[in-house]
Amino acid sequence: MSNKDLIIAAVFAVVILLVIGAILGVVLVLASKVFHVEEDERIKEVEKMLPGANCGACGKAGCHDLAEALVKGEVKKVSTCKVGKKDKNYDPIIEYMKNHPDKDGTTHIPTI
Numbered sequence: 001m002s003n004k005d006l007i008i009a010a011v012f013a014v015v016i017l018l019v020i021g022a023i024l025g026v027v028l029v030l031a032s033k034v035f036h037v038e039e040d041e042r043i044k045e046v047e048k049m050l051p052g053a054n055c056g057a058c059g060k061a062g063c064h065d066l067a068e069a070l071v072k073g074e075v076k077k078v079s080t081c082k083v084g085k086k087d088k089n090y091d092p093i094i095e096y097m098k099n100h101p102d103k104d105g106t107t108h109i110p111t112i
């Protein structure tokens, strides 16, 4: 095999990899569109009101998980967040949840 043949084979291999990469990229973009799950926007808002330490002291993987549990009514007490403060975290979350019911009108208002 001559040097010219090696160069052609290398260029061909690179082109094949680029084409495969482009195809997989398109597949990933389409999959992200098809399988996109809309998250309740209240979860993000409640998460912003939590301390953001992501320490896991609440028994959840992080602040996002506790926010989700509070919004879904799976956790009833905001003081489950051990790092939070009444004025800075607990009261604003309770107030927010009072004013933002579920789409079906039900509310999961946590207590301290």
Ligand code: SF4
Binding pocket: 050, 051, 052, 053, 054, 055, 056, 057, 058, 059, 060, 061, 062, 063, 064, 066, 080, 081, 082, 083, 084
């Ligand atoms: S205890 Fe509070 S600060 Fe720590 S992860 Fe849970 S919600 Fe976040």
